[in-house]
Amino acid sequence: MNNSVVIGELTWPEYAEKVATGCPIFLPVGALEQHGHHMCMEVDVLLPTAICKAVAQNVSGLVLPALAYGYKSQQKSGGGNHFPGTTSLDGATLTHTVQDIIRELARHGARKLVMMNGHYENSMFIVEGIDLALRELRYGGIDDFKVVVLSYWDFVNDPAVIKQLYPDGFLGWDIEHGGVFETSLMLALHPDKVDLSRAVDHPPARFPPYDVFPIIPERTPACGTLSSPKGSSREKGELILDVCVTGISAAVREAFDLTT
Secondary structure, rough: OOOOOOOHHHHHHHHHHHHHOOOOEEEEEEEEEEOOEEOOOOOHHHHHHHHOOOOOOHHHHHHOOOEOOOOOOHHHHOOOOOOOOOEEEEHHHHHHHHHHHHHHHHHOOEEEEEEEEOOOHHHHHHHHHHHHHHHHHHOOOOOOOOOEEEEEEHHHHOHHHHHHHHHOOOOOOHHHHOOOOHHHHHHHHHHHEEEEEHHHOOOOOOOOOOOOOOHHHHHOOOOOOOOOOOOOHHHHHHHHHHHHHHHHHHHHHHHHHHOO
């Protein structure tokens, strides 16, 4: 028996056998988006995928290939959709992709799904896809499909941990794009895809309490990050990873009433 948690590495009979046990399925949902001069553009895919794999190991789950494209980068959370390389989906496309995947999982016999978001802007389009899919399944007589949806960073909320990550004071999640949090996690998980010698140390982005469309590109720091990655480290990334995997594993067990 192949013991991999990665669905794409299984044969279909191996997959079917594991699904028949009622195990939870994990779907990382990311984006192709710039993350400054010092990191690759697949950060929002790599991070939730790694966390999904670690949690799946803890709860005897399986991990789907990640959705590698997400909703349009917004200026006050991701720098904006105007940077070369950032490649985005319309909201309806993301919503219907989520809906289609849930329908297929239900056809396979799966009934437990964890959707782990790695790109803030995806959130409500994921929820809409879930809502449409569950409504469609109910019409087809399936009413026991359950979805847990989460963003991994929401599990880093202990003030003591925040103090360790930001000893000089926390500026807020809204400007963490490409900053200490993501950079540290990447240093822990994919150090080959980070080059801190190219990191730009700059003041945190400042935005008015309203949005303007079309956006004003000059409001985003020219390097693309919304806060400085200065102070990032592998040790901080390992702390974040441990907190996320522990917290999410417990949440999944609770939500699905799992004993493993």
